[in-house]
Amino acid sequence: MSILLNNISKNFGKFAALYDVSLEIPEGELVALLGPSGCGKTTLLRIIAGLETPDFGRVLLSGEDKTEQHVSRRGIGFVFQHYALFRHMTVFDNIAFGLRVKPRKERPTEAFISKKVHALLELVQLDWLADRFPDQLSGGQRQRIALARALAVEPSVLLLDEPFGALDASVRKDLRQWLRNLHQELHVTSIFVTHDQEEAMEVASQVVVLNQGRIEQQGAPADIYDHPANAFVSKFIGQTNIFDLSETESNWLQRAGILAEKPQGIFAHVRPHHIDIVKAEEASGSPVTLKDWQHLGATIRVELFNPQHNGAGATLFAEMPNERFRELNLTKGDRVAVHIKQAHWFN
Amino acid sequence: MHANVHVIGDAAGQANFKALHDPFWVRWSLVGVAVGFIVLFLCVPLGLVLYQAFSKGWQAYWTALAQPDAIAAMQLTLVVALITVPLNTVFGVAAAWAITRFEFWGKSLLTTLIDLPFSVSPVISGLIFVLMFGAQGWFGQWFSAHDIKVIFAVPGIVLATIFITFPFVARELIPLMQEMGSEEEEAALSLGASGWKTFFLVTLPNIKWALLYGVLLCNARAMGEFGAVSVVSGHIRGVTNTLPLHVEVSYNDYDVIGAFSSASILAGLAIVTLVLKSFLEWKQARV
Numbered sequence: 001m002s003i004l005l006n007n008i009s010k011n012f013g014k015f016a017a018l019y020d021v022s023l024e025i026p027e028g029e030l031v032a033l034l035g036p037s038g039c040g041k042t043t044l045l046r047i048i049a050g051l052e053t054p055d056f057g058r059v060l061l062s063g064e065d066k067t068e069q070h071v072s073r074r075g076i077g078f079v080f081q082h083y084a085l086f087r088h089m090t091v092f093d094n095i096a097f098g099l100r101v102k103p104r105k106e107r108p109t110e111a112f113i114s115k116k117v118h119a120l121l122e123l124v125q126l127d128w129l130a131d132r133f134p135d136q137l138s139g140g141q142r143q144r145i146a147l148a149r150a151l152a153v154e155p156s157v158l159l160l161d162e163p164f165g166a167l168d169a170s171v172r173k174d175l176r177q178w179l180r181n182l183h184q185e186l187h188v189t190s191i192f193v194t195h196d197q198e199e200a201m202e203v204a205s206q207v208v209v210l211n212q213g214r215i216e217q218q219g220a221p222a223d224i225y226d227h228p229a230n231a232f233v234s235k236f237i238g239q240t241n242i243f244d245l246s247e248t249e250s251n252w253l254q255r256a257g258i259l260a261e262k263p264q265g266i267f268a269h270v271r272p273h274h275i276d277i278v279k280a281e282e283a284s285g286s287p288v289t290l291k292d293w294q295h296l297g298a299t300i301r302v303e304l305f306n307p308q309h310n311g312a313g314a315t316l317f318a319e320m321p322n323e324r325f326r327e328l329n330l331t332k333g334d335r336v337a338v339h340i341k342q343a344h345w346f347n
Numbered sequence: 348m349h350a351n352v353h354v355i356g357d358a359a360g361q362a363n364f365k366a367l368h369d370p371f372w373v374r375w376s377l378v379g380v381a382v383g384f385i386v387l388f389l390c391v392p393l394g395l396v397l398y399q400a401f402s403k404g405w406q407a408y409w410t411a412l413a414q415p416d417a418i419a420a421m422q423l424t425l426v427v428a429l430i431t432v433p434l435n436t437v438f439g440v441a442a443a444w445a446i447t448r449f450e451f452w453g454k455s456l457l458t459t460l461i462d463l464p465f466s467v468s469p470v471i472s473g474l475i476f477v478l479m480f481g482a483q484g485w486f487g488q489w490f491s492a493h494d495i496k497v498i499f500a501v502p503g504i505v506l507a508t509i510f511i512t513f514p515f516v517a518r519e520l521i522p523l524m525q526e527m528g529s530e531e532e533e534a535a536l537s538l539g540a541s542g543w544k545t546f547f548l549v550t551l552p553n554i555k556w557a558l559l560y561g562v563l564l565c566n567a568r569a570m571g572e573f574g575a576v577s578v579v580s581g582h583i584r585g586v587t588n589t590l591p592l593h594v595e596v597s598y599n600d601y602d603v604i605g606a607f608s609s610a611s612i613l614a615g616l617a618i619v620t621l622v623l624k625s626f627l628e629w630k631q632a633r634v
């Protein structure tokens with residue numbers, strides 16, 4: 001089911017949670033609503049679900065206007081951050097709930113329900129937990145049961161509100177992968193909310209970046225990373241070094257290679273992996289001192305101090321493969337030269 | 348060497364005990380004060396009620412309770428509780444639902460108003476109803492013109508009791524429902540359940556022990572209320588006397604056995620309430 005949002009606005013008292021948001025999501029996509037906390041992403045998800053009503057604007061599912069329709073009739077599946085499993089019911093009864101509350105005419109037989117619940121439990125790989133109660137499960141298990149419960153009614157849209165937010169890091173990594181695979185299997189249009197850009201990039205086929213109730217950019221993860229539409233997106237998606245042309249000595253920038261082409265704005269955003277360093281003696285780049293470095297696994301993050309700059313821009317971050325850093329054979333306090341390969345310009 | 352270690356261990360143990368516990372006399376005098384208080388103000392009066400009730404033997408006890416006036420008082424008390432408790436249960440659930448699930452203008456005022464009966468003297472509460480429905484009251488003329496008696500009749504007693512007992516259920520439910528949040532209900536709705544099904548299948552099972560607890564307290568108060576009921580009832584024997592009023596009237600007539608036998612019924616009710624209350628608290632703690 002495709003989703004179309006037209007000019008959605010929502011205020012809570014004087015706080016504008018969403019301002020004139022329009023968004024189109026084609027059928028079968030796995031979309032991430034990404035933004036800092038308070039940006040309106042959860043409100044937008046709840047408006048699509050019908051758990052919240054917009055002050056202005058329309059919600060269209062498969063081309064039908066569903067703005068006035070009650071949540072129980074929209075045919076959506078909703079997964080909550082804190083699982084919201086029914087605590088007095090077993091896992092089996094939780095998953096069966098959506099089928100059992102159907103009006104008598106549409107309600108399947110108990111035999112059918114039982115078959116379906118076990119199929120779903122197999123899908124989420126937790127068939128052995130059917131008779132447990134939610135408080136006997138781990139966080140990751142609860143979230144998978146919550147997903148199975150939402151899938152039981154065969155929703156045409158699956159909405160997930162920070163689905164991995166309450167889980168610890170390793171479980172979260174596993175579940176991300178698992179959700180991706182599940183989506184490839186089921187192909188149900190899915191939207192999940194997250195404030196974690198890494199999670200959004202890893203899981204989603206489309207990312208929508210929100211900030212202060214507005215959409216900043218929508219696109220495939222690679223698009224957003226390589227071509228951020230504005231300074232906010234650039235800063236929010238991954239780390240950036242920001243050079244303010246009015247505060248940085250142009251000579252320094254010239255030698256760093258950043259002014260090789262004519263500047264296209266006032267601020268230059270440079271990704272850490274677009275900064276290369278060489279030893280000072282063989283240098284044509286701009287001089288800085290090596291302050292410290294951290295191992296991030298396959299890459300090394302290098303902290304550089306720019307003595308000619310006072311203020312926030314004085315520390316630069318560069319990233320490079322481990323081998324490259326080893327070849328350079330540097331120690332703390334060494335003078336190195338910076339060479340900038342690529343920058344995004346903003347005003 | 349071995350013995351040495353042992354001695355040190357022992358000394359350390361004693362030091363630990365001293366560090367972690369108050370001196371013997373402090374502990375026992377505190378326990379003594381508490382126990383003494385309970386004996387003096389609870390056990391002795393309760394014993395006295397039973398002693399007086401049975402001072403002329405079982406026969407006299409039963410005769411006093413079998414008096415038409417005593418039976419009428421018990422029946423009236425039951426009728427009042429049977430009307431009041433279900434009404435206030437419905438009101439309490441509705442109020443708790445409204446306050447914890449919706450945002451509306453005047454919500455904090457409503458929350459404060461629910462507590463009003465606790466902060467107003469019951470006698471004043473009774474007087475309010477006399478002022479409203481009494482012969483000289485605002486609606487008194489209209490009611491007497493239509494030949495409906497409210498004050499000095501059963502409707503007045505029911506009204507006063509409803510007023511006195513309406514906070515109990517709501518006050519038990521509001522904190523619990525606030526803490527639970529509405530996510531489970533939203534989940535039920537998103538799965539296609541109607542509002543009623545959501546309430547009966549999801550909300551009610553989660554709040555049932557707190558609800559029963561509130562109903563129990565509400566019932567205990569409805570049966571035991573004296574002040575407000577005393578003002579509106581008019582003390583008509585066999586007609587508008589509830590059990591607590593019957594105790595007072597009998598006592599004023601020097602009918603000691605009558606007063607204390609009825610009082611023993613109320614005391615028994617209190618003990619049953621107490622036992623059920625601890626059971627419900629235990630149940631709630633386990634959920």
